Amino acid sequence: MVLYKGPRLLDFAKTPQYLQFNKYVLTGYRPVSTAKDCLRSLFYMHNELGNIYTHGIPFFLFLVLLPLSIPWMEVDSAWICVVHYVACLCPTVGSVVYHVFMNHVGGEHVYDTLLSLDMFGVCLVNTLGALPIIHITLLCYPATRQTALLVYIVLSAYSIYCATTARTNVLRLQAFIWQALFRFGLFLFRVLGSGVGSPNSLRLFVIMDTLAVVGGLINIIQIPERFIPGLFDNWGNSHQIMHVMVICSIIYLHWGTLEDLAWIRTYQCPTEG
Ligand SMILES: [Zn+2]
16 A cells, blocks of 8 residues: 555664564564654555554444444343444454554653553453343343442453553463453353353354454464564564454454344243242
């Protein structure tokens, strides 16, 4: 994409140290820039362009298309639809802002703040995305459901703290473990216990979590660029693969939640006695 002739790009060694997080991406670094010049970088080729558009384009598609498929009027608890919609949008917003402005003249302080914002978006899809799943799984146990929602929110607050203050990709991925284990417990309760939900949604939620975890691992091990450093500088590197897997994961969350919302309309909890 060359709509605008950008500045001279830098090699890995010439970029500020806090931007040297992938030693296998050798070229295409934007110089430190003003906010205006960061925005101009949307229109010329550099090594963050793929990261910006792999979340920027899905953001606009989700913004417009998701409301068309969400059954706003057919669900008793309308908050579920709102929470789900916001959950699907959060990670792409934080990510685009981070990737566009990461080379801002404000330096490392601005970079760290933006990275925390990016992680906060990922935390929100984890947290908000799971609330409808908890609500539906424990539909017939209102008291337990209140407690579970409360526990999950406290757990999520801890995850948000860990993810936004973590200094390495490994620690960032670890921050999500407790939320993931909680969701896994819910899935088990649906399979083995008295949890309820559409018979089709569980498979979709398991695929959702698998895609997110595999994407996070690919980002940590920096494949494929570690095998041929320099070849994937602009396109096809591990971070972009993770971005695409995160988008697929959100789509599976959406499909699973739609299944549950369609199912909940006709389900009656068994009455005692
Ligand atoms: Zn990213």
